[in-house]
Amino acid sequence: MGNAHAHRKNRNGRNGPYPSETSAPPFKYGPSGDSVQRPSSTQMVPSLPYSHVDSSLRALAAQAEGFGRFAVGGLHGPLYHVTTLADDGPGSLREGCRKKEPLWIVFEVSGIIHLHSYLSVSSYKTIDGRGQRIKLTGKGLRLKECEHVIICNLEFEGGRGPDVDGIQIKPKSKHIWIDRCSLRDYDDGLIDITRESTDITISRCHFSQHDKTILIGADPSHTSDRCIRVTIHHCFFDGTRQRHPRVRFGKVHLYNNYTRNWGIYAVCASVEAQIYSQCNIYEAGQKKVAFKYLREKAADKEAEGNGYIRSEGDLFASGTQAGLMTESEHSMFHPSEHYSTWTVEAPTDALRHVLQCCTGWQTLVRPNDHTPTA
Numbered sequence: 001m002g003n004a005h006a007h008r009k010n011r012n013g014r015n016g017p018y019p020s021e022t023s024a025p026p027f028k029y030g031p032s033g034d035s036v037q038r039p040s041s042t043q044m045v046p047s048l049p050y051s052h053v054d055s056s057l058r059a060l061a062a063q064a065e066g067f068g069r070f071a072v073g074g075l076h077g078p079l080y081h082v083t084t085l086a087d088d089g090p091g092s093l094r095e096g097c098r099k100k101e102p103l104w105i106v107f108e109v110s111g112i113i114h115l116h117s118y119l120s121v122s123s124y125k126t127i128d129g130r131g132q133r134i135k136l137t138g139k140g141l142r143l144k145e146c147e148h149v150i151i152c153n154l155e156f157e158g159g160r161g162p163d164v165d166g167i168q169i170k171p172k173s174k175h176i177w178i179d180r181c182s183l184r185d186y187d188d189g190l191i192d193i194t195r196e197s198t199d200i201t202i203s204r205c206h207f208s209q210h211d212k213t214i215l216i217g218a219d220p221s222h223t224s225d226r227c228i229r230v231t232i233h234h235c236f237f238d239g240t241r242q243r244h245p246r247v248r249f250g251k252v253h254l255y256n257n258y259t260r261n262w263g264i265y266a267v268c269a270s271v272e273a274q275i276y277s278q279c280n281i282y283e284a285g286q287k288k289v290a291f292k293y294l295r296e297k298a299a300d301k302e303a304e305g306n307g308y309i310r311s312e313g314d315l316f317a318s319g320t321q322a323g324l325m326t327e328s329e330h331s332m333f334h335p336s337e338h339y340s341t342w343t344v345e346a347p348t349d350a351l352r353h354v355l356q357c358c359t360g361w362q363t364l365v366r367p368n369d370h371t372p373t374a
Contacts, residue, residue, distance in 0.1 A: 046348070046350050048234060049233075049342075050064075050065065050203075054130070054364060056367050057106075057128070058075055058126075058370065060126065060128070060150060061075040061150070062075070064177040064179070064231075065201060065203065065231065065339075065341075065342045066201045066203075066233065066253055066339060067199045067201055067230055067253070067339070068176055069201065069339060070148075070175050070199065071148055071175040071176055071199075072124070072148050073124065073125060073126030073177075074104040074105065074125050075104070075124075075126070076102050076124075078104070079104050079106055079369060080096040080099070080103040080105045081106060082105060082107045082108060082134075083108050083109060084109065085111045085112065087113065087114060093119065093127070093134075094115075094119050096125075097119055097120065097125060097127070097141075100122055101124070102124035102125070104126045104128060104369075105125060105126060105127045106131065107128075109132065109134075110133040111135070112135045113134060113135070113136050114137050115140070116138060118139050118140060118168070119140070119141050120141075120142045120143075120144060121142065121143050121149055122146055125146075125148075125149050125150075126149075126151075127141075127150070127151045127152065128152050128153065128366075129153035129154040130152060130362075130366045130367065131366025132366070133155070134154050135154075135155040135156070135157055136156050136166075137158040138158070139160075139161070139164055140156060140159050140164060140166045140167055143168065143173045143176060144170065144171065144173065145171060145172050146173050147173060147175045148175045149176050149177075150177045150179065151178045151179070152179045152180055153179070153181065153362060155182045155183075155360075156182070156183040157183075158185050158186075159185070159186035159188075161187055164188050165186060165189040165190065165191065166183045166190045166191060167183075168189075168191075168192050169197045169200065170197055171194070171196055171197065172195065173197040174197065174199045176197070176199070176200040177201050178201070178202045178203070178205060179205070180205065180360065181205045181360065182206045182208075182360035183205060183206070183208075183210070184207070184208045186210065189212045189214065190212075190213050190214060191214045193230060193250075194215065194218035194225065195222060196222075196227055196228070198227050198228045198250075200230045200231070201230070201231045201232075202214070202230070202231070202232045202233075203232075203233050203235065204233075204234045204235065204358065204360075205359060205360060206236045206238060206359040206360025207237045208238040208240060209239075210240045210241070211242065211263075212241070212242060212243050212246075213240045213242065213243040214232070214244060215243055215245065215246055216247045216248070216250050216252060216273075217249045220270075220296045220298050220299060221299045222248075223249070223298050223299050225249040225250060226249045227250075228249060228251070229251045229252075229338065230245075230252045230253075231252075231254075231255075231335075231342075232254050232257060233253075233254070233257065233342070234255075234257065234355060234359065235359060236257070236258050236355045236356060237258070238261075239262075239263075239285075240262065240263075241262060241263030242268070243268065244259050246270070247267075247268065247269055247270065247275055247307060248271040248272070248296070249272050250273060251274045251276075251338075252273070252274070252275045253276045254275065254276065254277045254280055255278040255280065255342065255344050256279055256344055257281070258280070258281045258283070258355040258356070259281070259282050260282075260285070261283070261284070262284070262285070263287060264292075265289060265292035266282050266290040266291065267290060267291050267309065268291075268293070268294060269292075269294075269309050270296050270306055271296045271297075272298065272305060272307055272331075273308065274308050274332050274333050275307065275310070276335060277309060277311045277314055278311075279313040279314065279344050279347045280314050280347060281314075281315045281347045281352055281355075282314060282315065282317065282322075283318045283320060284316075284317075284318050284319060284321075285318075288320055288321045289321045289322075289323035290320050290322055290323055291309050291311070291323040292323065293306040293307065293309075293325055308331050308332050309324060309325075310332050313346075313347065315348075
């Protein structure tokens with residue numbers, strides 16, 4: 001296929017041109033990094049990945065792309081029904097999240113849950129907002145030393161207080177998938193991934209009305225954050241100021257995201273970060289440079305250093321300047337070293353439109369539950 005050669009050239013030559021036709025077909029990447037065409041019912045409109053997960057309730061489990069692909073959530077547990085918008089007590093979201101057994105949490109009510117303190121989520125939980133409209137405010141979710149958590153189709157807005165994040169993932173949490181959530185207006189970050197938390201995917205989320213959006217890697221003293229691995233794809237960063245994301249130490253794969261009108265920078269690499277930016281749309285407002293590097297000194301090193309960014313097939317629109325530095329080949333990972341396939345499209349106007357319409361909280365009917373057998 002003609003486009004496969006263009007992908008090979010981009011991988012080796014960095015930041016090469018990507019086909020710009022609006023009818024570009026969707027692709028999946030294989031282990032070699034080459035693209036192979038994926039069948040599609042239409043070649044005119046980009047087809048977002050994992051659309052089949054809404055066919056039944058638990059089809060969501062283990063369907064993330066990228067580093068969070070193994071997250072099963074509460075697949076093997078019973079349904080837990082949230083029947084109240086109260087912060088705590090019988091039928092509350094908090095009561096379900098604190099239970100130790102696997103649970104698939106669904107909502108029988110719509111509305112605002114005002115959290116008076118961080119809501120801690122224990123392992124093997126799916127918080128599934130499909131079928132209702134739930135907004136969390138006041139504080140946020142905390143994923144502490146947990147694994148296999150899926151958070152789907154929720155809104156986060158208006159978190160208040162020092163160090164209050166929408167979703168705080170630390171320490172030592174893994175196999176996390178954040179899918180189709182809308183996040184805005186918290187006093188600190190919208191999503192923080194720090195303190196050895198890893199194997200995380202953030203997909204089809206909408207970020208707006210915020211300053212420090214996504215932080216990956218705590219600070220230069222936490223050298224154990226070298227284990228962090230995160231995939232962010234098909235997200236819409238809508239006028240947020242910075243950190244889309246900001247990365248220390250970790251490996252981060254960004255693809256098919258739309259980032260526009262940032263206030264400081266789009267993506268920042270520091271302290272050994274490895275960021276693979278692939279087929280994203282960067283559309284500048286007043287600030288034109290997309291990529292930023294910050295030099296910091298890791299606690300176990302004698303000299304300061306910045307991170308690395310590789311851009312493959314990205315679209316820099318509206319006068320955007322990439323701002324890339326030359327990276328060392330040996331310092332940059334390739335996603336195919338960690339997972340065999342992922343869905344990626346040309347960064348076209350059609351993709352831009354789809355990401356504006358189909359990211360964040362969605363009006364969805366809750367799928368029927370077909371309880372799996374053990």
